Amino acid sequence: MIILEEVGRASGGMSLLMEALGVLFLDTLNKYGTERQREGVLPKVASGDAVGAFALSEPCCGSDAAAIETTARRVGGEWSISGRKMWITNGLYADYFLLAARTGAKEERHKAITLFLLRRGPCVETTPIEVMGVRGTGTAEVRLEDCRASDDDIVGRLNGGFEAIMRALDIGRTAVAGVGLGIMRGAYEEALSWAKERELFGRKLAEFEWAQFELAEIYATIEAAKALTYYSAYLFDARSPLFLLYTHIAKLMVGRWAVEVARRAAHLEGGFGYSKESKAEMFYRDARILEIGEGTNEVMKYALYKFIEKGLPSFQF
Numbered sequence: 635m636i637i638l639e640e641v642g643r644a645s646g647g648m649s650l651l652m653e654a655l656g657v658l659f660l661d662t663l664n665k666y667g668t669e670r671q672r673e674g675v676l677p678k679v680a681s682g683d684a685v686g687a688f689a690l691s692e693p694c695c696g697s698d699a700a701a702i703e704t705t706a707r708r709v710g711g712e713w714s715i716s717g718r719k720m721w722i723t724n725g726l727y728a729d730y731f732l733l734a735a736r737t738g739a740k741e742e743r744h745k746a747i748t749l750f751l752l753r754r755g756p757c758v759e760t761t762p763i764e765v766m767g768v769r770g771t772g773t774a775e776v777r778l779e780d781c782r783a784s785d786d787d788i789v790g791r792l793n794g795g796f797e798a799i800m801r802a803l804d805i806g807r808t809a810v811a812g813v814g815l816g817i818m819r820g821a822y823e824e825a826l827s828w829a830k831e832r833e834l835f836g837r838k839l840a841e842f843e844w845a846q847f848e849l850a851e852i853y854a855t856i857e858a859a860k861a862l863t864y865y866s867a868y869l870f871d872a873r874s875p876l877f878l879l880y881t882h883i884a885k886l887m888v889g890r891w892a893v894e895v896a897r898r899a900a901h902l903e904g905g906f907g908y909s910k911e912s913k914a915e916m917f918y919r920d921a922r923i924l925e926i927g928e929g930t931n932e933v934m935k936y937a938l939y940k941f942i943e944k945g946l947p948s949f950q951f
C-alpha cells in the first residue's frame with residue numbers, strides 16, 4: 635500500500651495498474667491458485683514477462699457482480715467460455731485473465747460463479763475504451779467466444795469464485811485508498827510549489843490568507859486520509875476482524891477526499907490547473923476512478939450499512 639502511495643504521487647494510472655496486477659490478479663492467484671497455476675504464471679508476471687488482468691465486470695453488471703452473464707458450459711471434458719467483460723484494467727495488454735464466469739443458473743447468482751485462469755488466445759478479442767483519467771492503464775472491453783478451459787484452469791473451487799473475488803476486492807479497497815493517498819500528495823505538492831512561485835497583485839499566491847487556508851485544509855485532509863488508510867492496513871496485518879469494516883470506510887472516504895483535494899489543488903493553479911501541463915489536472919481526472927472502481931461509493935455505503943445492521947462477517951486472511 636505504501637508503494638502504491640509513493641508511485642501514485644507521480645501517476646495515479648501507474649499506481650492503479652500496479653494495484654490491479656499486484657492485488658487483484660497476483661495476490662488472488664497466489665492464495666487460491668493450484669501449485670501448477672502459481673508456478674506457471676506468478677514468476678512470469680512478477681518478472682514483467684507477462685501481464686495479468688482481473689476480469690469481473692460486464693456491460694450488464696458492475697455493482698451487481700453476482701448477476702454476471704459470461705458463461706462457462708461443459709462441452710465434452712472441457713469448459714467453453716463465452717461472454718463480454720467491460721472496463722478491464724490491463725485488458726488490452728493481458729496475457730492471462732483471472733476471469734469470473736457463470737457455471738450454473740443465473741438465479742443462483744453468486745453461488746454459481748467460478749474463477750478461471752485463462753490464457754489469451756484467438757478466442758479473446760479486446761477493444762480499447764477511452765477513459766477520462768488513469769489513461770494508459772489499458773482499459774478494455776474483452777470479448778470471449780468459445781474459449782476452452784480445463785478443470786485444471788479453475789482457480790479455487792467450482793462455484794466458489796465469488797468468495798475469492800470478494801476477498802480480492804476487500805483487500806483491494808485499502809490498496810485503492812493507498813493509490814488515493816498518492817494522488818492527493820502529488821496534487822498538493824504541485825499546488826504548494828505553484829503557490830510559492832506565482833505572483834499576483836504584487837505578492838506571492840502563498841501570502842494570501844485564502845491560499846494558506848486552502849493549503850492547510852488540503853494538508854489536513856491528506857493526514858486524515860493517511861491515518862485512516864494506514865489504520866486499515868494495520869488491521870489487515872494484525873488479522874483483526876475490524877479490517878473488513880475499515881477497508882470500506884477507507885475506500886469511501888479517501889476516494890471522495892482525493893477528488894476534492896485534486897480539484898482544490900488544480901484550482902489554486904488558476905488557468906494552468908485547467909491545462910494539460912498541470913499535474914493537478916491529471917490527478918483530478920485520475921482521482922475520479924477511486925469513487926467507481928472496485929466498488930462505487932454507494933456500494934461501500936451499502937456494505938457499511940450491512941455491518942451496522944448485522945455486524946461483521948468473517949474475513950479470510
Ligand SMILES: Cc1cc2nc3c(=O)[nH]c(=O)nc-3n(C[C@H](O)[C@H](O)[C@H](O)COP(=O)(O)OP(=O)(O)OC[C@H]3O[C@@H](n4cnc5c(N)ncnc54)[C@H](O)[C@@H]3O)c2cc1C
Nearest residue numbers: 688689690691695696697721722723926927928929930932
Ligand atoms: C477505469 C476503470 C477500470 C476498471 N477496471 C476494472 C477491472 O480491472 N476489472 C473489473 O472487473 N472491473 C473494472 N472496472 C469496473 C468497475 O468495477 C465498475 O465500473 C464499477 O463496479 C461500477 O459498475 P458499473 O459501471 O456497472 O455501474 P453500475 O453498477 O451500473 O452503477 C451505476 C450507478 O448506480 C449506483 N449503484 C449501484 N448499486 C447501487 C445500490 N445498491 N444502491 C444505490 N446506488 C447504487 C452506482 O454507485 C453508480 O453510481 C473498471 C472501471 C473503470 C471505469
